[in-house]
Amino acid sequence: MIGGIPFNGPFVAVAVLVGIAFYIMVSKRNMIKLVMGLSVLASGVNLFLVTLGYREGGVAPIYTNAPAGIMVLPVPQALTLTSIVIAVAVLALMLSMIVHIYRHTGSTDSEKSRIMKG
Amino acid sequence: MDKLLTHSPILIIAIPLLVAFLTPLIGRASGKARNVLVVASLAFVEFLVIILARDIYLNGIHVYALGAASPNLAIPEHFMVPVRIILEIDAMSIFMAIIAATVALAAVIYSLSFMKQETGQTRFYTLLMLLVVGMFGMVFTGDLFNMFVFLEIASIAGAALVAFRTRFADAAEGGFKYIVISAAGALMVLFAVGLLYAQYNVLNIGALANAMQFSMLDKIALALLIIVFAMKLGAIPLHMWVPDTYAVAPAGVSAILVVSSQASMYALFRVCFTLYGATLNMYTVGWIVIILGMVSMFVGVTMAIPQTDIKRLMAFHAVSQSGYMLLGVGVGLAVLGDPHALATYGREAMSGGIFHIINHAMYKGLLFLTAGALFYRVGHRDLNRMGGLGHKMKITSIFFIIGALSIAGIPPFNGFASKFMIYESVYQFNPILAVIAMLVSLITLASFAKAFQAAFTGPQLPEYKDVKEAPKSMLIGMGILAAAIVFFSICPGLIVHHIVEPATDALINQGAYVSGIMGGTP
Numbered sequence: 001m002i003g004g005i006p007f008n009g010p011f012v013a014v015a016v017l018v019g020i021a022f023y024i025m026v027s028k029r030n031m032i033k034l035v036m037g038l039s040v041l042a043s044g045v046n047l048f049l050v051t052l053g054y055r056e057g058g059v060a061p062i063y064t065n066a067p068a069g070i071m072v073l074p075v076p077q078a079l080t081l082t083s084i085v086i087a088v089a090v091l092a093l094m095l096s097m098i099v100h101i102y103r104h105t106g107s108t109d110s111e112k113s114r115i116m117k118g
Numbered sequence: 119m120d121k122l123l124t125h126s127p128i129l130i131i132a133i134p135l136l137v138a139f140l141t142p143l144i145g146r147a148s149g150k151a152r153n154v155l156v157v158a159s160l161a162f163v164e165f166l167v168i169i170l171a172r173d174i175y176l177n178g179i180h181v182y183a184l185g186a187a188s189p190n191l192a193i194p195e196h197f198m199v200p201v202r203i204i205l206e207i208d209a210m211s212i213f214m215a216i217i218a219a220t221v222a223l224a225a226v227i228y229s230l231s232f233m234k235q236e237t238g239q240t241r242f243y244t245l246l247m248l249l250v251v252g253m254f255g256m257v258f259t260g261d262l263f264n265m266f267v268f269l270e271i272a273s274i275a276g277a278a279l280v281a282f283r284t285r286f287a288d289a290a291e292g293g294f295k296y297i298v299i300s301a302a303g304a305l306m307v308l309f310a311v312g313l314l315y316a317q318y319n320v321l322n323i324g325a326l327a328n329a330m331q332f333s334m335l336d337k338i339a340l341a342l343l344i345i346v347f348a349m350k351l352g353a354i355p356l357h358m359w360v361p362d363t364y365a366v367a368p369a370g371v372s373a374i375l376v377v378s379s380q381a382s383m384y385a386l387f388r389v390c391f392t393l394y395g396a397t398l399n400m401y402t403v404g405w406i407v408i409i410l411g412m413v414s415m416f417v418g419v420t421m422a423i424p425q426t427d428i429k430r431l432m433a434f435h436a437v438s439q440s441g442y443m444l445l446g447v448g449v450g451l452a453v454l455g456d457p458h459a460l461a462t463y464g465r466e467a468m469s470g471g472i473f474h475i476i477n478h479a480m481y482k483g484l485l486f487l488t489a490g491a492l493f494y495r496v497g498h499r500d501l502n503r504m505g506g507l508g509h510k511m512k513i514t515s516i517f518f519i520i521g522a523l524s525i526a527g528i529p530p531f532n533g534f535a536s537k538f539m540i541y542e543s544v545y546q547f548n549p550i551l552a553v554i555a556m557l558v559s560l561i562t563l564a565s566f567a568k569a570f571q572a573a574f575t576g577p578q579l580p581e582y583k584d585v586k587e588a589p590k591s592m593l594i595g596m597g598i599l600a601a602a603i604v605f606f607s608i609c610p611g612l613i614v615h616h617i618v619e620p621a622t623d624a625l626i627n628q629g630a631y632v633s634g635i636m637g638g639t640p
Contacts, residue, residue, distance in 0.1 A: 012545055015635065018309075023301065025298075038305075041302065042301075048309060052312055052316045073319075075315070076312070076315065079311075079312075082263075085273050086304075089274055090270070090273075090274060092300075094297050094406055095295065097277075097281055097294040100281065100284045100290035101287070101291055101294060101318050104287035104290065105287065118329060118512045
C-alpha cells in the first residue's frame with residue numbers, strides 16, 4: 001500500500017496510459033495530437049520503470065545520512081532520467097518537423113499533407 | 119599499439135562522438151578543415167575496427183567495462199553480477215562494425231560533393247557522426263538498456279538527416295514518419311527492458327541470458343522486441359516508413375540508413391540467439407522470422423515493380439533483400455535446438471543470411487549513391503523523365519551495372535554467392551521457400567533492368583545535353599563500395615571463411631557470450 005493506494009495501482013495507471021496513447025496514435029489524424037500520444041506513451045513507460053524500482057516503505061537511495069530501513073532501487077530511476085531526456089529531444093525534433101510540414105502544405109492533418117503515396 | 123587495441127572498443131564509439139561535437143567549432147573556422155577532420159576520423163575508426171577484428175578472430179570475445187580498474191574486469195569484487203556499462207564485442211558485433219565503418223566512410227566522402235550546395239553543412243556532419251555513433255553503440259553494447267539509448271541516438275540523428283533538406287516538402291514528411299515509428303518502437307523496447315529488469319534485476323545481456331527463466335513476462339518481452347526490431351529493419355507488414363524515408367534522404371544518408379536498419383536486424387538476432395537462445399523452443403520464433411522474411415521478400419519486390427521514383431524503387435528492393443537475410447537466419451533459428459539439422463544445413467543457411475547482410479550493405483549503398491549522382495546532375499528522381507544518361511555519365515552507369523547485377527544475384531557477383539548459399543541450404547529445410555526466393559531474385563533482375571534501361575540507355579535527350587559526370591568525391595565514394603563488391607565477388611570463399619562463419623558461430627554459441635561476461639561461472 002502506498003498511502004492507501006493498492007500496490008498495483010500504478011501498474012493499472014501504466015496500462016491506462018499506454019492504452020490511451022495507442023488509441024490516440026492509431027485514431028487521430030492531426031500530427032500534433034500524434035505527438036501528444038507519443039508523449040503520453042513515454043510517460044506511461046517512465047511510470048512503469050519508476051514503479052518497478054519502488055519498494056514498500058523505501059527511502060531515497062542516498063547513503064549519506066540515510067535513515068534506517070530499505071531503499072528503493074536506484075537503477076530504474078537512472079533509466080527513467082535517461083528516457084525523459086531522450087523523450088524531450090524526440091518531442092522537440094518531431095514538433096520542428098511538423099512546423100516544416102505545415103510550411104509546405106499549410107496543414108497539420110496527416111491525411112491531407114501526405115505527398116507520398118503508394 | 120597494445121593500449122590502442124585494449125581501448126579500441128570505446129574509442130570506436132568515442133571518436134565519432136567527439137568529432138560530432140568538434141565539427142561545429144572547427145566548421146566556424148574553415149569548411150575544408152571540417153571535411154578533413156570528418157573523413158580522417160572515420161578513416162581512423164575504420165583502422166581501429168580492422169585491428170580489433172583481427173584480434174577478435176585470433177583471441178575471441180573482447181569485453182570492455184567502462185570505469186573499471188582494468189577494462190576486462192566485467193564483474194567487480196564482492197559482486198555477483200556485472201554492474202558497470204559494459205561493451206561486449208564478439209565476431210558478430212565486429213562483423214556489423216566492419217560494415218558500418220566502410221559504408222560510413224564511403225558515404226561521407228560521397229557527401230562532400232553531394233552536400234556542397236546545401237546550407238548548414240556543419241550540422242549535417244554533426245548529425246552524420248551521431249548516426250555513426252548510434253550504429254557502433256548498438257552493435258558493441260553488452261547491455262540491453264544501452265542498446266535502447268543507442269537505438270534512440272541513431273533514430274534521432276537518422277530522422278534529422280532524412281528531413282535535412284527542408285526545402286523539399288516530402289523530406290520533412292519522411293523524417294516525421296521515421297521519428298514517429300522510431301520513438302514509439304524505442305519506447306516499447308524500453309518497456310520490454312523494464313519487464314526483464316523487474317524479474318532479474320540485471321540489464322546485461324549475458325547476465326540476463328544466464329538468469330533467464332522463460333516466464334510468461336519473458337515471452338511478452340520477446341514478442342515486443344521482435345515486433346519493434348522487425349519494424350525498425352523494415353520487414354513487411356511494418357515497412358510503411360521505408361520507401362518514404364529512404365527516398366527523400368540525401369543519397370549518402372540513405373546508404374547509411376540501410377546499415378542502420380541492419381543494426382536493428384543485428385539487435386533482433388542478438389535478442390533471439392543470445393538473450394533467449396536455444397533453451398527456449400525457437401522453432402516457432404524461427405518460423406515467425408522466416409514468414410516475415412518471405413512476405414518482405416515477395417511483397418517488397420512486387421511493390422518495387424510499378425515505382426517510377428528511382429530511390430523509392432531501390433527502397434522497396436531494400437525491403438525485399440532484408441527478407442533474404444531473415445529467411446537465412448530464420449532457418450538457422452528454427453533448427454537451433456536440433457544439432458544434426460543445424461550442422462547439415464542450418465549453419466550454412468545462417469552464414470548465407472549473414473553474408474547477405476554485408477553484400478546488401480555494399481550493393482544497396484552503391485545503388486543509392488548512383489541514384490543520388492543521377493539526382494545531383496538531373497535534379498529529379500523520376501525514371502520516366504530520365505533517359506540516355508549513359509552517354510555522359512559513363513562511370514556512374516558502370517557502378518550502377520555492378521550494383522544491379524549484384525543485387526539480382528547474377529554470377530559471379532557477390533549477391534549470387536550469398537543467395538546461392540541460402541537457396542542450397544533452405545532447399546533442404548523446405549523446398550518451397552527456396553523456390554520463392556529464386557523467383558524473387560528473377561523479378562529483382564527484371565526491375566533493375568527496367569530502371570537501367572530507363573535511366574541510362576537510349577538516345578541522348580536534349581534537356582540533358584549539359585549533364586556531366588558526377589564530381590570526383592562522389593565517384594571515390596561509389597568506387598570504395600564498388601571495389602568492395604568486386605573483391606567479394608572474386609573471393610567469396612575467403613570472406614565466408616574468415617568473417618562470416620565466425621559471426622555465425624558467435625550467434626549460435628550462446629555460452630561463449632555469457633561466459634565472456636560472467637567469467638567461468640556457468
